Amino acid sequence: MRTLTVDLGDRSYPIYIGSGIRQQKALFDAAIHGKQVMIVTNDTVAPLYLDALVTLLGDDYQVATCVLPDGEKHKTLDTYGQIMSSLLAANHNRTTTIIALGGGVIGDMAGFAAATYQRGVNFIQVPTTLLSQVDSSVGGKTGVNHPLGKNMIGAFYQPQAVIIDTDSLATLPPRELSAGMAEVIKYGLICDAEFLAWLEQHMTELMALDTSLITEAIYRSCEAKAKVVAMDEREGGVRAILNLGHTFGHAIETEMGYGEWLHGEAVAAGMVLAVDLSWRMGNLEEADVSRAVAIIQRADLPVLPPAKMTKDSFMAHMLRDKKVLDGSLRLVLLQALGEAIVTSDINVDEFNACLDDAIEAAQQG
Amino acid sequence: MRTLTVDLGDRSYPIYIGSGIRQQKALFDAAIHGKQVMIVTNDTVAPLYLDALVTLLGDDYQVATCVLPDGEKHKTLDTYGQIMSSLLAANHNRTTTIIALGGGVIGDMAGFAAATYQRGVNFIQVPTTLLSQVDSSVGGKTGVNHPLGKNMIGAFYQPQAVIIDTDSLATLPPRELSAGMAEVIKYGLICDAEFLAWLEQHMTELMALDTSLITEAIYRSCEAKAKVVAMDEREGGVRAILNLGHTFGHAIETEMGYGEWLHGEAVAAGMVLAVDLSWRMGNLEEADVSRAVAIIQRADLPVLPPAKMTKDSFMAHMLRDKKVLDGSLRLVLLQALGEAIVTSDINVDEFNACLDDAIEAAQQG
Numbered sequence: 001m002r003t004l005t006v007d008l009g010d011r012s013y014p015i016y017i018g019s020g021i022r023q024q025k026a027l028f029d030a031a032i033h034g035k036q037v038m039i040v041t042n043d044t045v046a047p048l049y050l051d052a053l054v055t056l057l058g059d060d061y062q063v064a065t066c067v068l069p070d071g072e073k074h075k076t077l078d079t080y081g082q083i084m085s086s087l088l089a090a091n092h093n094r095t096t097t098i099i100a101l102g103g104g105v106i107g108d109m110a111g112f113a114a115a116t117y118q119r120g121v122n123f124i125q126v127p128t129t130l131l132s133q134v135d136s137s138v139g140g141k142t143g144v145n146h147p148l149g150k151n152m153i154g155a156f157y158q159p160q161a162v163i164i165d166t167d168s169l170a171t172l173p174p175r176e177l178s179a180g181m182a183e184v185i186k187y188g189l190i191c192d193a194e195f196l197a198w199l200e201q202h203m204t205e206l207m208a209l210d211t212s213l214i215t216e217a218i219y220r221s222c223e224a225k226a227k228v229v230a231m232d233e234r235e236g237g238v239r240a241i242l243n244l245g246h247t248f249g250h251a252i253e254t255e256m257g258y259g260e261w262l263h264g265e266a267v268a269a270g271m272v273l274a275v276d277l278s279w280r281m282g283n284l285e286e287a288d289v290s291r292a293v294a295i296i297q298r299a300d301l302p303v304l305p306p307a308k309m310t311k312d313s314f315m316a317h318m319l320r321d322k323k324v325l326d327g328s329l330r331l332v333l334l335q336a337l338g339e340a341i342v343t344s345d346i347n348v349d350e351f352n353a354c355l356d357d358a359i360e361a362a363q364q365g
Numbered sequence: 366m367r368t369l370t371v372d373l374g375d376r377s378y379p380i381y382i383g384s385g386i387r388q389q390k391a392l393f394d395a396a397i398h399g400k401q402v403m404i405v406t407n408d409t410v411a412p413l414y415l416d417a418l419v420t421l422l423g424d425d426y427q428v429a430t431c432v433l434p435d436g437e438k439h440k441t442l443d444t445y446g447q448i449m450s451s452l453l454a455a456n457h458n459r460t461t462t463i464i465a466l467g468g469g470v471i472g473d474m475a476g477f478a479a480a481t482y483q484r485g486v487n488f489i490q491v492p493t494t495l496l497s498q499v500d501s502s503v504g505g506k507t508g509v510n511h512p513l514g515k516n517m518i519g520a521f522y523q524p525q526a527v528i529i530d531t532d533s534l535a536t537l538p539p540r541e542l543s544a545g546m547a548e549v550i551k552y553g554l555i556c557d558a559e560f561l562a563w564l565e566q567h568m569t570e571l572m573a574l575d576t577s578l579i580t581e582a583i584y585r586s587c588e589a590k591a592k593v594v595a596m597d598e599r600e601g602g603v604r605a606i607l608n609l610g611h612t613f614g615h616a617i618e619t620e621m622g623y624g625e626w627l628h629g630e631a632v633a634a635g636m637v638l639a640v641d642l643s644w645r646m647g648n649l650e651e652a653d654v655s656r657a658v659a660i661i662q663r664a665d666l667p668v669l670p671p672a673k674m675t676k677d678s679f680m681a682h683m684l685r686d687k688k689v690l691d692g693s694l695r696l697v698l699l700q701a702l703g704e705a706i707v708t709s710d711i712n713v714d715e716f717n718a719c720l721d722d723a724i725e726a727a728q729q730g
Contacts, residue, residue: 077446077449081442088511088514089513116518119521119600120520143481143484146449146450152482152483154481155484156485
């Protein structure tokens with residue numbers, strides 16, 4: 001098992017990464033402070049892992065469970081309300097601990113529930129997908145979607161601990177493994193050229209879930225994110241580099257309807273757009289673009305937007321996106337592989353050409 | 366105009382109190398940081414004050430409005446969702462400022478919206494009822510009700526400023542003025558015997574809305590609450606004394622259905638129960654009880670619970686209340702007039718006698 005500390009002053013917390021650690025009761029005991037525990041999960045993860053966790057904790061705690069329907073389309077205010085109802089129906093009080101057992105959707109919703117149940121209760125993340133292990137488990141972003149925008153409702157709220165069991169990746173559908181790998185690749189692209197080279201060397205074994213290599217990849221991804229988040233917990237500045245590809249990606253997700261394209265898939269296509277635009281604006285070599293596209297492809301991820309996306313649909317969603325400040329478009333671009341910047345200094349012609357070419361390529365299949 | 370600072374480190378903020386100050390644009394300018402403003406109000410307050418505020422701010426800011434139905438029964442997750450929809454429909458981004466124009470329900474909901482719109486935006490309170498001026502404007506509690514419990518969903522979130530215009534009390538229904546006075550009296554009972562004596566001296570003029578005296582009463586109430594909140598922002602300890610009468614009061618509100626009894630009315634009856642129990646447990650003289658009952662009556666407030674409350678309904682709601690930690694009942698009692706304590710050391714016989722006698726007296730009308 002490896003341990004990483006996310007350094008946020010009195011909100012610091014440990015991330016444990018290892019094989020089989022969801023059965024190490026001591027990790028939970030250290031992070032639970034009261035007698036009540038509410039495990040929030042979904043109907044895909046529950047049959048796999050819920051009983052074992054209830055059994056592990058059931059002797060020492062009053063354990064209640066809340067099993068939600070699986071899928072991004074259920075990441076709504078209504079589903080969040082169901083968690084609140086479960087907590088109240090079980091008479092849980094302010095000393096309860098909410099455990100999120102599942103992927104990013106479960107983590108975001110359970111985290112938002114923890115942030116807002118009786119104005120804040122204890123919270124543990126047990127992320128079961130690669131995406132949630134390397135992304136939402138670090139940084140404290142919680143929330144739900146709104147029909148008019150993704151993650152528009154939420155709070156910054158840090159967990160007490162994150163317990164990442166790499167064994168849970170074995171049950172993950174291949175498409176979701178790829179989606180998670182998109183974020184792993186992102187860390188290489190935005191802040192760690194050496195890690196990017198390491199990924200190029202090991203992508204085949206990583207996609208085959210080599211235990212030791214995947215533990216390393218998760219550790220380095222969490223470490224990269226933790227460093228950025230520690231500098232900027234509430235996303236006032238540098239943290240925005242974590243959104244490489246996300247402004248394009250959110251437009252894709254919103255236009256397609258949540259859940260049609262996985263978040264990581266949309267981000268992958270979005271990262272290619274951002275890398276391409278960086279090259280068009282003179283920041284990258286053509287060979288850099290090829291390397292970025294190649295590693296994304298090796299993770300079985302899309303490198304073009306969906307064929308149904310139009311220029312208008314991109315623009316409509318990007319202007320509503322929260323990364324647009326006061327109407328002027330800001331994007332994360334690369335200055336080199338491993339070095340991202342946030343800029344509103346976008347060349348409009350190159351921006352249009354970048355989108356037009358990608359849309360045309362996508363439509364030609 | 367008087368100014369009070371709520372001292373919470375980097376979350377400190379000013380409270381301005383005075384006649385006509387809702388028209389002082391400089392107070393708003395100092396607290397608005399972006400270009401977008403969303404005024405959240407209700408259909409009772411809007412006809413009185415909304416146009417003037419829109420006109421005041423409209424030249425310098427993009428002002429949108431969200432007018433909600435009036436009443437505690439609308440303090441729900443659904444209504445909160447309406448605020449979110451209004452913000453998104455108006456394309457408001459993370460630099461927006463939400464202004465709560467109304468009573469406690471509007472302040473709580475708009476504050477929770479500010480805490481959770483895009484994970485937190487700027488927030489100004491313009492409380493228009495006496496209750497919200499002396500209670501919810503200080504301390505940062507925001508949230509909505511759930512069918513299974515009051516204020517069960519919410520966050521701690523501090524405003525940028527609070528602007529209290531005493532003129533708005535002139536349009537307040539007498540019953541709501543009384544309900545607000547319950548909290549004013551509470552501050553005297555829990556922490557300021559000298560203020561309690563001042564209230565006994567001036568209650569007649571206060572109920573007649575003498576401008577100078579009501580400004581003083583609001584200032585001293587906010588000051589008392591600010592002191593307590595500064596010691597304990599997240600309600601881990603001493604802040605609980607602010608809940609004198611509230612555990613009983615919440616049981617009354619929940620049993621009656623939100624809005625049937627005003628919050629302040631329920632708290633008034635609850636404070637009499639707490640004072641009575643304090644006397645039965647030997648902490649107060651009989652004359653202290655008489656003084657407390659008399660000042661509450663002079664503010665035209667109930668001193669007995671509603672006739673339909675039974676012992677069972679009190680107990681069922683009090684055990685679910687968030688002030689009950691791990692099943693053991695904790696109550697705020699008085700050790701003397703002007704000195705509150707929080708205790709779980711409750712004499713069960715006296716507790717039962719206190720409730721039984723009050724219920725019997727209420728049923729006899």
